Amino acid sequence: MIRLENLTKHFEVPGKEPIIAANNVSMAVGKGEICIFLGPSGCGKTTALKMINKLIPKTSGKIYIDGKDTDTMDPIALRREIGYVIQQIGLFPNMTIEANICVVPDLLKMDKKQSRKKARELLEMVNLEPNIFLKRYPRELSGGQQQRIGVIRALAADPPVMLMDEPFGAIDPINREVIQDEFLKMNAELGKTVLFVSHDIDEAVKMGDKIAIFREGVLEQCDTPDEILANPANNFVKEFVGADRALKRLKLIRVNEAILPFRMAVRPDDPLDSVAEKMRSREAHIAVMVGPRGRARGFITKEEIKGDQSGIVSEYIDPLPGTIHENDNLHDAVSQMYSHATDWMPVVDDDGAYKGYITQHIVASLLGEVPRKPGEKIT
Amino acid sequence: MNYIIELIRRSKTFFVYILLALTYLFGVFSESSGLINEFMDSYEDWVYLLKQNVIMVFASGITASFLGICAGILMTRPWFKRYAEAFSQSFNILSAVPTLAILAIIMTLTGLGFKSAFIGLLTVTILPVVRNTYQGISEVPDHMIEAASGQGMTERQILWKVQFPNALYVISAGIRTGFALNVGTSPLITLIAADSLGEFIFTGIQLNEFSSLLIGSLSVAILAIGTDFILSKLQYWLLPKGVNPQRFVQE
Numbered sequence: 001m002i003r004l005e006n007l008t009k010h011f012e013v014p015g016k017e018p019i020i021a022a023n024n025v026s027m028a029v030g031k032g033e034i035c036i037f038l039g040p041s042g043c044g045k046t047t048a049l050k051m052i053n054k055l056i057p058k059t060s061g062k063i064y065i066d067g068k069d070t071d072t073m074d075p076i077a078l079r080r081e082i083g084y085v086i087q088q089i090g091l092f093p094n095m096t097i098e099a100n101i102c103v104v105p106d107l108l109k110m111d112k113k114q115s116r117k118k119a120r121e122l123l124e125m126v127n128l129e130p131n132i133f134l135k136r137y138p139r140e141l142s143g144g145q146q147q148r149i150g151v152i153r154a155l156a157a158d159p160p161v162m163l164m165d166e167p168f169g170a171i172d173p174i175n176r177e178v179i180q181d182e183f184l185k186m187n188a189e190l191g192k193t194v195l196f197v198s199h200d201i202d203e204a205v206k207m208g209d210k211i212a213i214f215r216e217g218v219l220e221q222c223d224t225p226d227e228i229l230a231n232p233a234n235n236f237v238k239e240f241v242g243a244d245r246a247l248k249r250l251k252l253i254r255v256n257e258a259i260l261p262f263r264m265a266v267r268p269d270d271p272l273d274s275v276a277e278k279m280r281s282r283e284a285h286i287a288v289m290v291g292p293r294g295r296a297r298g299f300i301t302k303e304e305i306k307g308d309q310s311g312i313v314s315e316y317i318d319p320l321p322g323t324i325h326e327n328d329n330l331h332d333a334v335s336q337m338y339s340h341a342t343d344w345m346p347v348v349d350d351d352g353a354y355k356g357y358i359t360q361h362i363v364a365s366l367l368g369e370v371p372r373k374p375g376e377k378i379t
Numbered sequence: 380m381n382y383i384i385e386l387i388r389r390s391k392t393f394f395v396y397i398l399l400a401l402t403y404l405f406g407v408f409s410e411s412s413g414l415i416n417e418f419m420d421s422y423e424d425w426v427y428l429l430k431q432n433v434i435m436v437f438a439s440g441i442t443a444s445f446l447g448i449c450a451g452i453l454m455t456r457p458w459f460k461r462y463a464e465a466f467s468q469s470f471n472i473l474s475a476v477p478t479l480a481i482l483a484i485i486m487t488l489t490g491l492g493f494k495s496a497f498i499g500l501l502t503v504t505i506l507p508v509v510r511n512t513y514q515g516i517s518e519v520p521d522h523m524i525e526a527a528s529g530q531g532m533t534e535r536q537i538l539w540k541v542q543f544p545n546a547l548y549v550i551s552a553g554i555r556t557g558f559a560l561n562v563g564t565s566p567l568i569t570l571i572a573a574d575s576l577g578e579f580i581f582t583g584i585q586l587n588e589f590s591s592l593l594i595g596s597l598s599v600a601i602l603a604i605g606t607d608f609i610l611s612k613l614q615y616w617l618l619p620k621g622v623n624p625q626r627f628v629q630e
Binding site: 053055076078079080081084086087089090091092093094095096103104107137138153154163 | 520522523525526527528529530531532533536540541544545547619620621622627
């Protein structure tokens with residue numbers, strides 16, 4: 001969808017060597033992908049972004065959007081086809097929210113009725129009530145609300161590509177989480193190709209399908225978040241992603257990818273000897289007792305049934321240490337395990353039905369496997 | 380009477396009492412000094428001169444506002460940027476020249492009468508308008524311009540859709556200042572043989588006629604306050620809500 005070829009930018013400084021803000025950057029971003037440009041300040045990530053919509057003229061190299069060379073396109077027409085979001089939001093205080101959202105559709109002389117209808121839909125998507133907000137002015141909105149408008153304004157003319165320059169950088173941490181989730185959800189639906197500048201590794205890991213790490217104008221590594229965390233290309237990347245990169249990877253893996261392949265579910269009235277046999281054959285230490293509707297009720301360990309094997313499961317049951325939802329990520333799961341001082345945790349689904357369990361051992365061995373493909377399960 | 384009592388009761392400040400006392404004193408004074416008689420005698424002249432003065436103020440003021448806004452916009456254009464500093468400096472120097480001197484200089488160029496007076500008042504009014512227009516437009520934040528051009532606005536669209544509307548409040552403040560200067564200067568144009576309320580003032584000075592002087596100066600004062608009042612109302616109602624600090628919702 002977007003391809004950069006040997007993109008280079010020199011800023012001329014009178015009387016000195018030119019500053020190289022982008023040095024032979026080549027990369028490609030596929031359709032519908034979110035690619036994060038990540039790096040310390042002054043690394044050229046914003047410059048690279050702004051060259052794509054020609055806000056900064058490039059020195060050399062090529063930029064292709066959808067296979068089309070952008071050199072052949074008029075900058076004004078090009079920018080109208082690319083959504084653009086900036087950190088300072090940049091809503092126009094003289095216009096109502098409605099007019100702000102419809103800036104690009106109006107520039108493109110699209111049908112007014114259609115674009116106003118679209119504005120309503122977009123407002124609903126970011127959970128702002130259209131009847132309240134359409135006729136307001138930017139000044140009357142909070143920072144988080146303003147940036148939501150900033151994002152949907154970029155979407156109003158339905159551009160296939162969006163450029164976002166640290167869009168959530170100025171928003172407080174709690175609101176930022178919310179707005180990030182909203183955006184991910186929205187883009188899962190809209191499928192825009194997004195280039196997103198950030199200096200926050202956590203944001204990048206959360207939002208990105210791909211992360212491009214820059215240093216002093218050089219693209220150091222461009223890969224999936226998991227790959228970058230697992231296999232940093234060099235010391236700079238390693239240091240930039242942080243010493244806790246293994247823990248950050250936990251956020252990328254969902255619980256149901258780490259679930260043990262056998263459920264080890266037993267019924268309260270199962271005889272102990274058959275349960276012991278089952279556990280022995282699977283080399284499991286733990287079996288979870290489920291109720292009539294499949295809910296996890298308690299557990300039983302190998303040690304407890306070692307000696308006396310007459311009787312039934314419900315006589316030996318221990319209370320569960322807690323449960324974890326199958327769609328949570330491993331970061332949350334591990335955190336829960338630590339807070340309950342346990343090394344395993346039963347997994348449940350939306351209805352609370354028992355799905356299997358995860359152990360710290362399996363989490364550790366998952367992180368050991370490098371690289372791991374997304375969606376891959378353990379066998 | 381009830382209304383006045385109510386008004387006094389409601390006013391939280393002492394202001395109304397003072398105003399009433401002053402009005403009363405003024406009435407007593409004007410009756411005893413023959414000011415009212417004098418005013419009745421020269422009523423026809425007064426109406427004529429007031430009309431002339433108002434016409435002069437609004438004609439020159441409106442022209443100056445228009446020209447001033449044009450000049451101010453011109454100064455912010457990229458191709459003009461490098462001259463803009465020199466341009467605004469020359470405007471500053473011009474505003475340092477005493478008004479009377481400006482009138483005198485213009486008189487030597489265009490002679491006596493309405494034309495010179497018009498040009499003189501225009502020169503006085505245009506300075507704050509140009510300065511405020513230039514400043515208002517230059518002070519629109521860079522990120523707003525970046526957002527505008529990033530969305531594909533042309534240079535001209537950025538000016539008319541973003542920069543100009545957001546500078547409107549500062550520009551309107553400049554126009555108000557300009558008009559205040561204009562009204563304040565307007566009595567002086569009597570000196571170059573144009574009709575204005577200055578006629579009362581200067582006659583009063585020359586003939587040592589206190590009441591004539593007072594009629595002239597009070598009329599000009601009221602004209603000045605009235606003009607500014609009208610302009611402030613226009614400013615309140617004409618400027619769009621989003622850029623009008625007077626109309627921001629109090630939170």
